Amino acid sequence: MSPSSNRQLHSTKIHDLFKRYQIGQGFDEMFEASDRPRPHYRQLYDQLQSLSVGELAQYQEQAAKAFLDQGITFTVYGDVQQTERIFPFDLLPRIIPNSEWRHIEQGVRQRIQALNAFLLDVYGEQRILREGIIPRELVEGASGFHREFVGFRPPRDLYIHIAGIDLVRDTNGTYLVLEDNLRTPSGVSYVLESRVIMKRVFPSLFAQMRIRPVDHYPNQLLENLRYLAPEIRENPTVVLLTPGVNNSAYFEHSFLALQMGIELVEGQDLIVESDRVYMKTTQGLQQVDVIYRRVDDAFLDPEVFHQDSLLGVPGLVRAYHAGNVALANAIGNGVADDKAIYAYVPQMIAFYLNESPVLPNVQTYLCSSEHDRKYVLDHLSSLVVKAVNESGGYGMLMGPASSKAEQEDFHARIVNNPRNYIAQPIVSLSRLPCLVDDHAGGFEFAGRHIDLRPFVLSGKDITLSLGGLTRVALREGSLVVNSSQGGGSKGTWVLYGED
Helix, strand or coil: CCHHHHHHHHHCEHHHHHHHCCCCCCCECCEEECCEECHHHHHHHHHHCCCEHHHHHHHHHHHHHHHHHHCCEEECCCCCCCCEEECCEEEEEEEECHHHHHHHHHHHHHHHHHHHHHHHHHCCCCHHHHCCCCCHHHHHCCCCCCHHHCCCCCHHHCCCCEEEEEEEECCCCCEEEEEEECCCCCCHHHHHHHHHHHHHHCHHHHHHCCECCCCCHHHHHHHHHHHCCCCCCCCCCEEEECCCCCCCCHHHHHHHHHHHCCEEECHHHEEEECCEEEEEECCEEEECCEEEECCCHHHCCCCCCCCCCCCCCCCHHHHHHCCCCEEECCCCHHHCCCHHHHCCHHHHHHHHHCCCCCCCECCCEECCCHHHHHHHHHCHHHEEEEECCCCCCCCEEEHHHCCHHHHHHHHHHHHHCHHHEEEEECCCCCEEEEEEECCCCCEEEEEEEEEEECEEEECCCEEECCCCEEEEECCCCCCCCCHHHCEEEEEEEEECCCC
16 A cells, blocks of 8 residues: 555544445444434444544454454365465444343244254154144254154253354344254354454443443353263363364364363264263373264264264264263254254244244245245245255355356256255345445445344353354345355444443
């Protein structure tokens, strides 16, 4: 950047960039109207007025360097070079007022209660199937349903210990549930580390604004994991099982293990003897009571699942069945976050809790239904089509942005395997300003679409991380927020007290 450009950046105030910011294309989180911030953003907006664009750009660079120094990276599957990338981070935070957060918390708690009840039922008495609330063939056809676990009850009757519930807001600002992540949800490390970085970059803001803390998460997670241990063990040993350094979320695995003060292990570090799990140490074998596993079901135990898996532990399921070790999350959760089963969560809430959903679903078409399938095939150009077990933005057709060839491809896929696909109307996600390159040697604020993933921990109680992960689609006009598809993140601040 030339000296003259640098001087211009340091003479241009943030207020000038907000004047150029355009309202529209969905619900705006920060502004009610042009240059008129919502009440919970007013203090941040006023604080920013004292900064120049150059100063904010410097802070952005400091944040990026901090992420690099801390090793906060992810690996994109399908990248032949397996290169690690920094998760892009935008400094302007998402702020959630207390009243909104109470609504989110109530709805997410309700949803987790219903989903856990569903898992207990579908692997138990199967009342919801016998009464025809959910089609039996839909459940039994789910790749995440393990019929060999029917009749098994997990420790404390808890299947869902760690969940990530993806929320979006429509054009009216209504919160909707887009997806449930109940297997090995990731992203909480970005929440915790970005808070540390934001405090370092904007110390005065944290001194003046009443922002609720997020750093309780590792302690709460560890407490919940210990709660699962067999009662005969007074000082249970907890470990975190990772697939290894090549996993896209390995940074998070090592980060959480360090924060909780537990061992980070791979499958080769554990052994099963007499239906008990032991960790290999320099002092000999040490019994393991609880495993926070970040290895998918299919690779967890080669005696039961994929026989060629080198990531899991032979005999682990035997120890699990014998009640000698607890697993978080439980085996079999995949049936509950299958995208086709997602469509029935409102019915679960009514069936198990006798309540109406606090947080509604996005309207969903099941391609396994002949009626829905015909509609989807006739409207591929206007819908989002998703494979039921894909994540990270993969296996998806964004109808309005797709080519004729892509639509024809998905038409064939749906016809050949209708159970594997659902479709939803386009939801124009809410937006927040992001500092972006203006392609003229400077910066500007531009609206980018966002979602929200609160992290939910279940133990003696159900608790939420205070804010969760706000993901942002950094590509102009994009609705795909996943890091593997060019997305990034923002800090999420939940405010104390009355709004």
